[in-house]
Amino acid sequence: MPAWPLAAPADDGPGNPWFSWRYVQDNAGELLTNLEQHASLTARAVIIALIVAVPLAVAAYWIRPLTGPILALSGILYTIPSLALLALVAPAVGTTSDTSVLIALVLYALLVLVRNSLAGLTQVPGEVREAATGMGYGKFGRLWRIELPLALPGVITGLRLATVSTVALVTVGGIIGRGGLGDMILGGFQNNFYKAEIMTASILCVALALVLDLILAGIGRMLTPWTKVRQS
Amino acid sequence: MNYFQQGLTWLNDPLNWTNPGGLLDRLGEHLVISSWAVLLGCIVGWPIGIWLGHRGRGGGVVLIVANLTLAIPTLALLTILPLTPLGFGKPPVVVALAVFAVPPLLANAYTGLRQIDPETREAATGMGLSGGQLLRRVELPLSVPYLAAGLRTAAVQVVATAALAAFVNGGGLGEIISAGFGIGMSNGGGGQIVAGGIVVALLALLVEGLLAVAQRLVTPRGLRTTRRRRQVPAAVPAG
Numbered sequence: 001m002p003a004w005p006l007a008a009p010a011d012d013g014p015g016n017p018w019f020s021w022r023y024v025q026d027n028a029g030e031l032l033t034n035l036e037q038h039a040s041l042t043a044r045a046v047i048i049a050l051i052v053a054v055p056l057a058v059a060a061y062w063i064r065p066l067t068g069p070i071l072a073l074s075g076i077l078y079t080i081p082s083l084a085l086l087a088l089v090a091p092a093v094g095t096t097s098d099t100s101v102l103i104a105l106v107l108y109a110l111l112v113l114v115r116n117s118l119a120g121l122t123q124v125p126g127e128v129r130e131a132a133t134g135m136g137y138g139k140f141g142r143l144w145r146i147e148l149p150l151a152l153p154g155v156i157t158g159l160r161l162a163t164v165s166t167v168a169l170v171t172v173g174g175i176i177g178r179g180g181l182g183d184m185i186l187g188g189f190q191n192n193f194y195k196a197e198i199m200t201a202s203i204l205c206v207a208l209a210l211v212l213d214l215i216l217a218g219i220g221r222m223l224t225p226w227t228k229v230r231q232s
Numbered sequence: 233m234n235y236f237q238q239g240l241t242w243l244n245d246p247l248n249w250t251n252p253g254g255l256l257d258r259l260g261e262h263l264v265i266s267s268w269a270v271l272l273g274c275i276v277g278w279p280i281g282i283w284l285g286h287r288g289r290g291g292g293v294v295l296i297v298a299n300l301t302l303a304i305p306t307l308a309l310l311t312i313l314p315l316t317p318l319g320f321g322k323p324p325v326v327v328a329l330a331v332f333a334v335p336p337l338l339a340n341a342y343t344g345l346r347q348i349d350p351e352t353r354e355a356a357t358g359m360g361l362s363g364g365q366l367l368r369r370v371e372l373p374l375s376v377p378y379l380a381a382g383l384r385t386a387a388v389q390v391v392a393t394a395a396l397a398a399f400v401n402g403g404g405l406g407e408i409i410s411a412g413f414g415i416g417m418s419n420g421g422g423g424q425i426v427a428g429g430i431v432v433a434l435l436a437l438l439v440e441g442l443l444a445v446a447q448r449l450v451t452p453r454g455l456r457t458t459r460r461r462r463q464v465p466a467a468v469p470a471g
Binding site for chain 2: 076079080081082083084085086087088090091092094095161164165167168169170171172174175176179182185186188189193195198199201202205206209210213
């Protein structure tokens, strides 16, 4: 049996094209299922991360001594490779569901969101805060009515970064067969280098990231109309 | 069943380190692949970033490149490139990793040259320095901290991502993890998976630590205090 071909030809001829509509039509069902799984994993991860991240950022904002540790911890967790994190989580949680992938995704998204939310909160000008206090806002009222809305651009930037990188990260879950489109990318590679499958799944993956990014950017503009005025 | 304990037990067996295809072999592969990828990234990213920064334009392009590569899954490039004329083995893995090393190198080089005070630049031109002399004697030395920061971000990211090469049988420490998954959790692969995870994570943290020290060493003392706030686009987990 020959070893790997030293150099695979750029095009193996009509048998294995990089892209074919025929493939897309024949496998629309599988593609859609995986796209859905991919999008659902991304959405769950980012939403859970957002729910945890904003209170953490507020805690770091209010209690200054917490800022250092929270940022340092996020930096360390950030450095740990996704595959390693998955390897540490998966044996404990099991691979029969996508929980382990979800945990790893939430951890990464969390770090991006905490950092950006905190950056958004800290750039609220001191005069604004003083004015709010002078108008009689309490700590919570000020946070809810003044500081969080002003931190929104930072939060949205974090949300966009987290979403785009989560979409790409989901594919790593393919190692336990819970990676959405990543399963198909890997499956195509293992299935005699089925180029059309690899390419279609990859394109869908990038497209999903870009579409979600555009949607979030649109929501951001709607929620923070004042930033548009400032830019123009 | 304590998998972490099993992982430590696995690490404690010297044979797992010295076997062919054991930890030491894989570590060597991992470092070789990573070094080539970072080198390739530097060769591509730095000249473009420095040139754009020197000319003072193309900031939009840098931003677009950085954001676009975020959306590309590493796994996609790792599986696509071996099917191109690059062939199988290490070259496609190195190229795939280098693609993700370029954005931080490029962006930091660009920022490094752009953050220089325009007055410094004017003073240098006023003293009669030509464009090339300005670049070599003023701009490059002043942007060393940024170049170092970019190198650190890129290197850590490449070392982390290199673990994914195992998906396409490209070698590296990820092979330990994927072999563990191959054995299966119920057949005692769990310990090996965790062991692989620990080693990969430690390696990434070690590289980060070493390069942080190196970055501090190459930063001139006068510039150190201003380096507290990183203007780098936040590093993003390797996908």
